[in-house]
Amino acid sequence: MLPPRREGERSWRRTLGAYVALTKPRVIELLLVTTVPTMILAERGLPSLWLILATLVGGALGAGSANVLNCYLDRDIDSVMGRTKRRPLVTGELTPRQALVFGLVLGVVSIAWFAVVVNVASALLLLGAILIYVVGYTMILKRRTSQNIVWGGAAGCMPVLIGWSAVTGGLxxxxxxxxxxxxxxxxxxxxxxxxxxxxxxxxxxxxxxxxxxxxxxxxxxxxxxxxxxxxxxxxxxxxxxxxxxxxxxxxxxxxxxxxxxxxxxxxxxxxxxxxxxxxxxxxxxxxxxxxxxxxxxxxxxxxxxxxx
Known part of the structure; x- marks a missing residue:
């Protein structure tokens, strides 16, 4: 049996891992792959490393917010699908309330980050991306139409617009x-x-x-x-x-x-x-x-x- 301190450390790490899992890191990674090249093309060279880092951090937080809220809204679906039944809200590692608060906080922080550190145009585009994925895809399209991923997939296209606007201030x-x-x-x-x-x-x-x-x-x-x-x-x-x-x-x-x-x-x-x-x-x-x-x-x- 593990000493109390080791048990507490293990529990803390598992909880942190559960929060990270809700953000779907592999999906975020794919989204960010398109952001940096777009910024380079917009700049016609290498933008400042600070701007790249700020855009990637804000983009990761925003995508994480959308993914967490997706997990919150789709927890009933996830519980019956073999591919998703090990997600933290299904296993009970986190409560729906914890996920909802986490997702909303990530969203607010990411939009504020862009508005303050990058520019307002990018912040508004990020807000649009989150709304398209959470409201448009998850809440409206996913359970109603076979074309759900076509139109809901527009959220996954937004990083290129965000990356471009981060460099140029527009589109x-x-x-x-x-x-x-x-x-x-x-x-x-x-x-x-x-x-x-x-x-x-x-x-x-x-x-x-x-x-x-x-x-x-x-x-x-x-x-x-x-x-x-x-x-x-x-x-x-x-x-x-x-x-x-x-x-x-x-x-x-x-x-x-x-x-x-x-x-x-x-x-x-x-x-x-x-x-x-x-x-x-x-x-x-x-x-x-x-x-x-x-x-x-x-x-x-x-x-x-x-x-x-």
């Missing part, structure tokens, strides 16, 4: 193009995960597209979004004057990712492979989507430093 067509890239990326990123866990979503009564539609339609729509997404990446070339590094990286990554969506579609339409697409092949597209977005935004970050 530009290039920022809107990057917003469009992530908006079109979201369905072929999230629907493969929904295909893999469609039984969980069905049990929870969440009408994700893979729950209410067959694999053929889901894979077909994913492919359409992927093609539109790649086309949108090339719109950045004339709008932001991107060079050959960005063009080459976007082309190669785009062909590769669209090819993975085509392979998934072929499996989905093959009657002899019914049900196969929602397992391994879907998860390959899911993980591939993360790699794709990382490559494109890495190219966005590198391109402004090159002479062509």
């Amino acid at each position: 530009d067509w290039a920022a809107l193009v990057l917003f469009g890239v992530i908006f079109l990326w979201t369905p072929p990123h999230y629907w493969p995960l929904s295909m893999r866990f469609k039984d969980d979503y069905a049990a929870a009564g969440v009408p994700m597209l893979p729950v209410v539609a067959g694999e053929r339609r889901v894979a077909g729509e994913m492919l359409a979004y992927a093609v539109a997404m790649v086309a949108c990446t090339f719109a950045l070339v004339p709008v932001a004057g991107m060079g050959w590094v960005y063009i080459g990286a976007s082309a190669v990554a785009g062909v590769w990712f669209v090819g993975s969506c085509i392979r998934l579609y072929r499996i989905a339409v093959d009657p002899e492979r019914r049900g196969v697409a929602s397992r391994g092949p879907a998860m390959k597209v899911f993980h591939g989507s993360i790699t794709y977005l990382t490559i494109v935004f890495a190219a966005v970050a590198v391109d402004p430093f090159l002479p062509w």
Whole structure:
């Protein structure tokens, strides 16, 4: 048996870990991957390290707030889904009241941080992102429509607008193009995960597209979004004057990712492979989507430093 001091230390660490888990750190990490490259493009070079740090800190707090409030509102869904049943509100490590207070405090602090340390425009965009995710997606769309992730996914596009406005104090067509890239990326990123866990979503009564539609339609729509997404990446070339590094990286990554969506579609339409697409092949597209977005935004970050 552990001495009282060791037990107290272990309990404190578990509680802290539970609070951190509510913020969904891996989701935050993906959102921040798009912020710094956008800031570099807006600056056409490296912004001040202080501004980058301030934007990342405020963005992480804001995204954490939205994720915590999502966990609070969706705790009934999380309790019946295998993928989410170990979240702190389901296991009882934290109470709903603790989560609600934590989420609201994070939100207020993040918006105030942006308003004071960065600029008011970025603070208002962050407020909009939180409202889109918590109210628009979680409270209104998620349980009502199979297109929930399409429109609710706009919240995940907001970091590029926030990053751009942090540097310039406003928005530009290039920022809107990057917003469009992530908006079109979201369905072929999230629907493969929904295909893999469609039984969980069905049990929870969440009408994700893979729950209410067959694999053929889901894979077909994913492919359409992927093609539109790649086309949108090339719109950045004339709008932001991107060079050959960005063009080459976007082309190669785009062909590769669209090819993975085509392979998934072929499996989905093959009657002899019914049900196969929602397992391994879907998860390959899911993980591939993360790699794709990382490559494109890495190219966005590198391109402004090159002479062509």
